[in-house]
Amino acid sequence: MSVNDSLCDPDDMPTQVQTCVLPCPDDCVMSPWSHWSLCPTSCDPSAVRTRTRHMLRPPAGDAVCPESNQTESCVANSNCITYQYNVSDWSTCRLDENAVCGVGVRTRLLDCVRGDGRLVSISMCEELGLPQPERLVDTCQVDCPISCVLSEWSAWTECSHTCGNQGVMLRSRRVLQEAEEEGRPCASQLSQTKPCPIRPCYSWLLGDWSPCLVEGADCGEGVRGRNLSCVVHWGHWPDAPGPPITVEEEQCGERLQRESEQELQQPCFLPCPGDCHLTEWSSWSSCQLTCLEGRSFEAVGQQARSQAVIIQAVENQESCPQQVFETRPCKGGKCHSYEWRTSTWNNNERLVWCQRSDGVNVTGGCFTATRPAAIRHCHPPCTKPFSQCKQSGVCGCERGYTEVMTTHGFLDYCTKTPGGDNRKADVKTSSGRLKPGPSHIQDFFSEWPLHALSPDGRIKMWVYGATAGGFVLILFIVAVSFLLCSRPAKQSKNLSPPQKALALAYDGDVDM
Known part of the structure; x- marks a missing residue:
């Protein structure tokens, strides 16, 4: 009975078209293949079967015949096909209808697989009597969801500040049971804070020191004091704006005995005229670290303060104390x-x-x-009248005087600059050991504003420039003169033959 082709395995469909070869006259002609040899019944995986053919006509020339022997494994042969059961993984746990947790059932599937890996009917494995797996159905357990369980809130803690408006109180709770499966998760907030009730703060405040008081004298040892008062604030003192408000002393409670004796009164010294003494301590400097090339290898720095020495009489300088320094450790320093x-x-x-x-x-x-x-300092020292040591390290003259230099470039003497005391000329002249007397020519050149030598005896740059300019000017004059003198000679070559001189052509006429 013929049925639909889809019910049959397409891999088992016999071949409807087969290729064939018609040998050419020069080709090798081989006989058809013989039947395959039989495979052993033991179905050894290493067993093979063979078939052969022989040559009917040799090829012409150097051509060769194709292979005459073929082998294949017996496992792929239908005579040696094996079958076995294949068991799938367990399915998910299936519960009764409307159940979300508890005991359920899970299953796994059983298939029959051929040796080449293809699935076949389960009856093939059953006919061979192959042993089946022990269990294909089993019970299973689905855990029920557990929600998070938190403890009750604890009592509020004490306020972090006893007074002011910045204190807070805290309470907390803890996790008793973590959430499991699909249970409700724990809340993220396990602590809470709230501001404390606002209460005023009361503190003892020390006033500024009074001037030093010497009883019955104008200077010497004395006593200075300061007041202690009770003030109210709201936790921002002493950084609160405005002056503190003074209240009854009972609000601040008892004050320490040390404050009443040492912090409220101390000895002082009022210097007498001519005495030397130390000033008050300066403010603490900024925190500074010991640095090397801008980097520090320590976390604790130092800050310092000092007391300066006031010397009222110079004659008492040797008996006066030295400047006093004091240091202390600090944090947060910087490198300088x-x-x-x-x-x-x-x-x-x-x-x-x-x-x-x-x-x-x-x-x-x-x-x-x-x-x-x-x-x-200049070397040698500037001992000439009206001389001084200049920034370049050589001796020069004061303002309003002109330097006169020796032949070795050193200052010989200073002469008054003509034209006013407020102007200092830059001229320097060389002289021998005798000083020249004044003359009209010297006065003329001493008033000349341009000087060839600088104060250190060197020739100024403008002298070199003037020399170069004069040399160029001389070359220009020579060149112009050469051009003017050579032009008539060139023009005479292009003129007509020379005529008689004017004196020879004179005829004695009065009009001439």
């Missing part, structure tokens, strides 16, 4: 660099000080070995 700074020269003297990289002038930090000179 230090550099010597100088003012302009004034009468061979200038100010020298040390400046920090943030622009603050300090008394330490710069290396003493690299300190610039504060007083300028």
